[in-house]
Amino acid sequence: MFIGKIVKSDSHINYVCQIYGPREVEVEPAPEDYAFGRFVRIAVRARQGGDDPEAELHRVLGMSTEPRTYAVGVIYDTILLNPSFGSLGPRLSNETQVELFSPDYIAERAVLIYVMVLGMMQERTTSEGQTEVFSIMHGVPLLSLELGSEIETMDDEQVRAFHFFSDPDRLGEPPYLHMGYLPHIIAQRNSLLPMVALCIIDQLERLFPQNLSLLSIVKRNFAWRLKVETTG
Numbered sequence: 460m461f462i463g464k465i466v467k468s469d470s471h472i473n474y475v476c477q478i479y480g481p482r483e484v485e486v487e488p489a490p491e492d493y494a495f496g497r498f499v500r501i502a503v504r505a506r507q508g509g510d511d512p513e514a515e516l517h518r519v520l521g522m523s524t525e526p527r528t529y530a531v532g533v534i535y536d537t538i539l540l541n542p543s544f545g546s547l548g549p550r551l552s553n554e555t556q557v558e559l560f561s562p563d564y565i566a567e568r569a570v571l572i573y574v575m576v577l578g579m580m581q582e583r584t585t586s587e588g589q590t591e592v593f594s595i596m597h598g599v600p601l602l603s604l605e606l607g608s609e610i611e612t613m614d615d616e617q618v619r620a621f622h623f624f625s626d627p628d629r630l631g632e633p634p635y636l637h638m639g640y641l642p643h644i645i646a647q648r649n650s651l652l653p654m655v656a657l658c659i660i661d662q663l664e665r666l667f668p669q670n671l672s673l674l675s676i677v678k679r680n681f682a683w684r685l686k687v688e689t690t691g
Contacts, residue, residue, distance in 0.1 A: 460486070460488065460492060460611060460612045461479070461484065461609045461610070461611045462476075462478055462479060462488040462492050462493050462499070462610055462611065462612060463476045463477050463478040463479050463488070463493070463572070463609070463610050464476060464477060464479075464607050464608060464609050464610065465501065465604055465605070465606055465607060465608045465610065466571070466606065467606075468603070468604070469573075471576075471599065471603055472575055472576045472599055472600075472643075473573060473574070473575055473576075474501075474532070474573070474574045474576070474604060475571055475572070475573060475574075476571065476572050476573075476574055476610050477569050477570070477571055478493055478569070478570040478571070478572060480568075480569065480570075492612055493534055493537070493570070493572050493612075494534065495534060495535070495536075495537070495651075495654075495655070495658060496533060496534065496535070496654075496655050496658030496659060496661075496662070497533070497534045497612060498531065498532070498533055498612075498613040498617075498618045498621070498659075498662075499531075499532055499533070499534060499574060499610050499611060499612055499613060500529040500530065500531045500532070500580070500610075500611060500613050500617070501529060501530045501532070501574075501604050501608050501609070501610050501611075502527060502528070502529055502608065502609070503528040503529065503530055503579075503602050503604065503608075504605050504608060525583065526581045526582070526583045526593070526594075527581065527582055527583065528579060528580075528581050528602075529579065529580050529581075529582070530576050530578075530579055530600055530602075530604055531576070531577055531578050531579065531580055531613070531621055532574040532575055532576040532577055533574065533575055533577060533655055533659065534572050534573070534574055535573055535574070535575050535649065535651050535652055535655045536572065536573035536649075536651055537570065537571070537572050537573070538570075538571040538572075538573075539568075539570055539571075540567075540568060540569045540570070540571055541567075541568045542567045542568070543567070543568075574610065575644070575647070575652070575655075576599075576600060576604075577597060577598075577640035577643065577644075578595065578596050578597040578598055578600065578621070578639070578640055579594075579595070579596045579600045579602075580592060580594065580595045580596070580620070580621055581593060581594035581595075592620045592621075595620070595621060595623075595624065597637065597638070597639030597640045597643075598639055598640060598643055599643065615666055618662065618666060619666050619667070622636055622637060622638065622663065622666075622667070623635070623636070623637070624636075624637035636663070636667050636670045636673070636674075638659075638663075638677070641656065641677075644656050653681060653684060653685040653688070654685070656681050657678060657681055657682065657685070660674050660677055660678045660681065661678075664678075
């Protein structure tokens, strides 16, 4: 589900996205769609075959087998923007009247979310019509994202695929749980990011019950770190 688009970046890995408002999309995102700690992904336009309209049509129709690259991130903050806050002067029309008599009026209120990029993943559609993930990377991506790029939510299967790793030198062995972005999160200076890490671990405990003991150790470590940093 597409929930918004990139309107600004604070760094190579931190992006500000504006959530779609009323009448901007057919299905308006609900607050749970852009909740704190939710995994999202953004298509990297530079790797999608340029501006070929035929290739884009095939992709939309699910007929393209070309690889598609996504930046994977997590929502770690939300800002409610209301430019009219503090303007206490009289109004000739209330909000209901403005919507009725001036339908072209552009609402200036917006919901902004902050997304931290955690890695990249590539997927393609097979000739059988199945989606196949064949490349995953955790850490700082080489490519930056573009203004206006759409951000979409990830379902449980996509989040699970993003955390399944298989090493080339371990052929024949089953994939394993990997969280290579954790050092990346720890290195950032933001008081909300340790809470995001705990939120991510909670999600992974539900998606990877076979790794519950390992995740519990990581969770206790982060909880202890958060407690120490809070108390000073």
